[in-house]
Amino acid sequence: MKDAAPITATLKDLLIRRRQRALRGALVLAFLLAVVVLVSASSGRADLGPGQVLAIVLGKLTGQEHYLAEVKASSAAIVWNIRLPRVMTALAVGSALAVAGVIFQAVLMNPLADSFTMGVSPGAAFGASLALFFNMFFNADWPVSAFAFTGAVASLLVVLALARAGGVLSPANLIISGIIVSSVLSAAISFVKSLSGEQVAAIVNWLIGSLAARNWEQAASAWVLVAPVVVGVALFAGDLNLLSLGDREARNLGLNPARARRFFLAAAAFLTAAAVSVSGIIGFVGLIVPHILRLFFGSDNRTLVPLAALGGAVLLAAADLAGRTLVAVEVPVGVLTTLLGGPFFFYIFRQRAKQMG
Amino acid sequence: MLTASQVSFSYRAAPVLQGVDFQLKGGLFSVVLGPNGSGKTTLLRLVTGERTDYAGELTMFGRECRGYSDEERARLIATVPQNMEVHFPYTCLDLVLLGRTPHRSRFAPNSQADLDIAERVMDETDTLRFADRLITELSGGERQRVFLAKALAQEPRLLILDESFANMDMYQAIHCLDLLADKVRRGELSVLAILHDLNLASQYADQVVLLRDGRVAYAGPAEQGLEPAWVRDTFSVEAVKVGKRGLAVTAGKERATG
Numbered sequence: 087m088k089d090a091a092p093i094t095a096t097l098k099d100l101l102i103r104r105r106q107r108a109l110r111g112a113l114v115l116a117f118l119l120a121v122v123v124l125v126s127a128s129s130g131r132a133d134l135g136p137g138q139v140l141a142i143v144l145g146k147l148t149g150q151e152h153y154l155a156e157v158k159a160s161s162a163a164i165v166w167n168i169r170l171p172r173v174m175t176a177l178a179v180g181s182a183l184a185v186a187g188v189i190f191q192a193v194l195m196n197p198l199a200d201s202f203t204m205g206v207s208p209g210a211a212f213g214a215s216l217a218l219f220f221n222m223f224f225n226a227d228w229p230v231s232a233f234a235f236t237g238a239v240a241s242l243l244v245v246l247a248l249a250r251a252g253g254v255l256s257p258a259n260l261i262i263s264g265i266i267v268s269s270v271l272s273a274a275i276s277f278v279k280s281l282s283g284e285q286v287a288a289i290v291n292w293l294i295g296s297l298a299a300r301n302w303e304q305a306a307s308a309w310v311l312v313a314p315v316v317v318g319v320a321l322f323a324g325d326l327n328l329l330s331l332g333d334r335e336a337r338n339l340g341l342n343p344a345r346a347r348r349f350f351l352a353a354a355a356f357l358t359a360a361a362v363s364v365s366g367i368i369g370f371v372g373l374i375v376p377h378i379l380r381l382f383f384g385s386d387n388r389t390l391v392p393l394a395a396l397g398g399a400v401l402l403a404a405a406d407l408a409g410r411t412l413v414a415v416e417v418p419v420g421v422l423t424t425l426l427g428g429p430f431f432f433y434i435f436r437q438r439a440k441q442m443g
Numbered sequence: 444m445l446t447a448s449q450v451s452f453s454y455r456a457a458p459v460l461q462g463v464d465f466q467l468k469g470g471l472f473s474v475v476l477g478p479n480g481s482g483k484t485t486l487l488r489l490v491t492g493e494r495t496d497y498a499g500e501l502t503m504f505g506r507e508c509r510g511y512s513d514e515e516r517a518r519l520i521a522t523v524p525q526n527m528e529v530h531f532p533y534t535c536l537d538l539v540l541l542g543r544t545p546h547r548s549r550f551a552p553n554s555q556a557d558l559d560i561a562e563r564v565m566d567e568t569d570t571l572r573f574a575d576r577l578i579t580e581l582s583g584g585e586r587q588r589v590f591l592a593k594a595l596a597q598e599p600r601l602l603i604l605d606e607s608f609a610n611m612d613m614y615q616a617i618h619c620l621d622l623l624a625d626k627v628r629r630g631e632l633s634v635l636a637i638l639h640d641l642n643l644a645s646q647y648a649d650q651v652v653l654l655r656d657g658r659v660a661y662a663g664p665a666e667q668g669l670e671p672a673w674v675r676d677t678f679s680v681e682a683v684k685v686g687k688r689g690l691a692v693t694a695g696k697e698r699a700t701g
Contacts, residue, residue, distance in 0.1 A: 097558050100536060100575055195530050324549060327541060330531055334524060337492060339597070340517030340545040385531040 178308035184398025187372025205267035210362035213237020231363035238359035295366035295420020370427025444469030465662035477654030517545035521599035523607035542596030645690035
């Protein structure tokens with residue numbers, strides 16, 4: 087028993103070291119976030135210095151005109167009305183997608199799961215296509231975002247119902263049901279596209295996923311929808327750890343797995359729906375961000391969820407910035423994330439194969 | 444501690460347990476024995492609350508099994524699964540500390556007491572040196588010891604083993620069973636185990652429930668239950684008594700009798 091004390095100290099040191107590491111990670115991500123926002127607000131066709139951007143933000147936030155005295159009115163309009171709402175939308179959407187990814191992975195006990203696996207993104211895409219189609223050909227005035235949202239939630243409900251019909255609501259049943267629903271929905275989307283004939287571009291553009299021309303109203307609605315859910319999920323993230331070990335273990339440790347799974351799936355579907363309804367389909371953020379973070383900070387979902395919220399925001403804002411500044415033509419951010427996400431996914435796949443030996 | 448009275452259970456139409464009666468005393472090492480398909484695992488599923496749709500009465504610590512909430516049950520019993528796959532690279536310390544979940548409030552961080560308990564059980568199971576290692580990097584036997592540590596960190600009154608040490612080498616399995624037998628003797632917990640190895644079962648069991656085709660063939664003290672004759676009838680293999688409580692399976696029925 088003599089050497090028991092130093093061992094406890096080591097276990098405690100282990101925990102403290104890990105917490106400090108996570109804290110440092112959070113600080114780095116927060117710093118990157120600030121940088122990305124600032125650079126996003128300054129770069130573009132009209133290049134402005136960060137000083138000017140800060141002056142504009144301060145002036146607008148405090149309402150004190152003297153900050154804006156040095157700045158051209160057109161610059162202020164570009165920064166405040168165009169660039170800032172766009173980057174603020176990117177932050178909310180990125181957070182939502184990354185946190186939804188963490189949830190889907192834990193609940194389905196599969197590090198490769200995301201909102202596509204559960205049919206949520208395809209559901210949103212189908213809802214949006216339907217609204218766009220009716221708006222074009224029947225002069226309807228259906229709100230595309232609301233339809234995307236409804237589509238996401240409805241497809242999750244269908245997936246849950248199908249999975250339950252297959253017996254218990256197990257992760258395996260959920261994945262199979264998700265694949266079934268996803269494939270049916272992709273076919274349905276193709277059908278709507280083919281009916282649209284030459285006007286298919288409107289649907290295609292929406293499905294690609296883009297953050298161009300977002301206004302403050304959209305940014306604010308994204309934040310209002312996303313922030314409370316992310317905070318709620320972060321508070322209950324300990325339960326995600328239990329769920330990720332499987333139903334039996336979760337129950338052994340005192341968690342009702344069915345109830346917890348419903349809660350988290352609803353939260354993840356809501357986050358995805360909120361993201362998709364404002365930005366269209368943006369792939370791979372929910373897959374990449376949790377993966378990178380797990381490599382550096384471990385798998386404890388209590389640290390993973392807040393870090394994913396930060397990391398997703400940084401990644402999507404940076405991708406959007408790159409998409410609109412690096413090349414002469416603006417690349418929609420949905421295309422960029424998937425273009426980069428594909429090879430990255432392959433890299434993860436290789437790493438895993440190596441680990442398995 | 445655990446009392447069954449006319450417990451029956453079926454999956455859809457297939458009856459698995461039929462009118463099961465037994466009474467297991469607390470503070471002992473109890474073993475459930477029987478061939479494949481005799482209903483052993485199902486019986487454990489009723490105890491752990493995985494299935495509640497059974498008929499009859501099954502009481503644990505004086506209360507009907509299906510009456511416990513998941514939280515209440517988790518403070519009383521812990522289970523070491525047979526072969527658990529972890530899909531995420533948690534550290535072993537992460538996992539062992541998860542065992543403290545039932546005893547702390549949802550939002551509370553790990554206390555010094557939690558850490559002390561984790562340290563003690565990891566020391567007992569010889570897993571302290573894996574504390575910072577990833578569970579996905581360990582061998583099957585090492586992983587099972589981490590899960591044993593997690594279950595012990597739960598400080599259960601009843602520890603349930605479902606063939607938990609089947610994939611360990613003999614030395615490790617005996618080391619773990621010795622540890623648990625010691626804890627039982629010191630009155631720290633009771634054990635309810637499914638063991639396939641009749642040799643080990645006979646060494647460690649204080650009391651046994653022998654199941655055959657979903658019915659209780661014998662329930663009571665191990666010395667009277669683990670008779671070579673019963674082994675022959677149930678498992679179709681020959682066994683001989685070794686020492687006071689040991690049982691050694693010799694060879695197939697045909698060869699032994701022929």
